[in-house]
Amino acid sequence: MSQQSQLTTALAEAAVTAGHAPSVHNTQQVRHTDRRPVSDEPVPPSAIEEITRAVTTEGGRLQILDRDQVLELAATAGHADTVEAEDPELRAELAYWTSRAGEGTGLPAEVLPAQPAQTTVPGRDFGRPGSLPVGPGHDRMAVYAMLHGDEDERDSWLRAGEALSAGWLTATRLGVSVVPLSAVVEVEGTRQTLRQLLAGLGFPYLVLRLGIADPAHAGPPHTPRLSAAQVVDTSAVGGRQG
Ligand SMILES: Cc1cc2nc3c(=O)[nH]c(=O)nc-3n(C[C@H](O)[C@H](O)[C@H](O)COP(=O)(O)O)c2cc1C
Structure with a gap:
């Protein structure tokens, strides 16, 4: 078996343990992406520490950006959006x-802001208007963090996903809202700018906006999900038992 096929096999396998980790399951049901500006309530430092610990436990690292770095991120994110908007593919x-909401995937209009939210770092432009009401607030209490790691290999990206999941679920449990910003890592030039923010010490995987969601208004509804049977192939489990 080639090294790549071994890796593919490793990426595809998952251990299924009946009745395990119900709290994670519940948190997954609560978790959703809320793209409105965050409230004026600061994120408790203890929550940031706990989220960072969860990411680290799964082999990732989280760098909290300081004010100057956030301003640089804002300019970089604007540039990444322009580059992506000009790319027809x-x-x-x-x-x-994003448009297949009736088919169990995608983003319905109700989860996308009705007008661009006032955020320090611009959110992704989905190319179509949403219907989620956005208040006049500005998310000045948002904390921006960069998920990163030592390597830029396929399995390190898989670990980054696990670290993201652990950090995101921890944040949800602590009442901290997370919005991922991926355009800046998708565009090569802006990803290089992010590398400089890390002083070259690692590879950026994803930028996260952390904050306390506006408690006065209902957030967006949950996005549609495919059923487990449509996304998980358990046939190998039967093969092993036999
Ligand atoms: C790796 C990754 C990158 C993402 N990048 C963005 C992004 O750049 N902008 C954004 O608004 N949402 C982004 N999302 C959020 C997804 O769009 C979101 O999970 C999807 O809308 C499903 O909605 P839910 O999180 O409410 O379940 C990203 C999610 C993941 C896992």
Whole structure:
């Protein structure tokens, strides 16, 4: 078996343990992406520490950006958005995965802001208007963090996903809202800018906005999900038992 096939096999396998970790399951049901500006309530430092610990436990690292770095991120994110908006293939891909809300995937209009939210770092432009009401607030209490690691290999990206999941679920449990910002790592030039923010000591995987969601208004509804049977192939489990 080639090294790549071994890796593919490793990426595809998961241990299924009946009745395990119900609290994670419950947190997953609560978790959702809320793209409105965050409230004026600061994120408790203890929550940031706990989220960072969860990421580290799964082999990732989280760098909290200081004020100057956030301003640099804001400019970089604006540039990444422009680059992506001008790329017809990327626009088509975004439209493909976001527009299929009736088919169990995608983003319904109700989860996308009705007008651009006042955020220090611009959110992704999905190329179509949403219907989620956005208040006049500005998310000045948002904390921006960069998920990163030592390597830029396929299995390190898989670990980054596990670290993201652990950090995101921990944040949800602590009442901290997370919005991932991936355009800045998708565009090579802006990813290099992020590397400089890390002083070259690692590879950026994803930028996260952390904050306390506006408690006065209902957030967006949950996005549709495919059923487990449509996304998990358990046939190998039967094969092993036999
Ligand atoms: C790796 C990754 C990157 C993402 N990048 C973005 C992004 O750049 N902008 C954004 O608004 N949402 C982003 N999302 C959020 C997804 O769009 C979101 O999970 C999806 O809308 C499903 O909604 P839910 O999180 O409410 O279940 C990203 C999610 C993941 C896992």
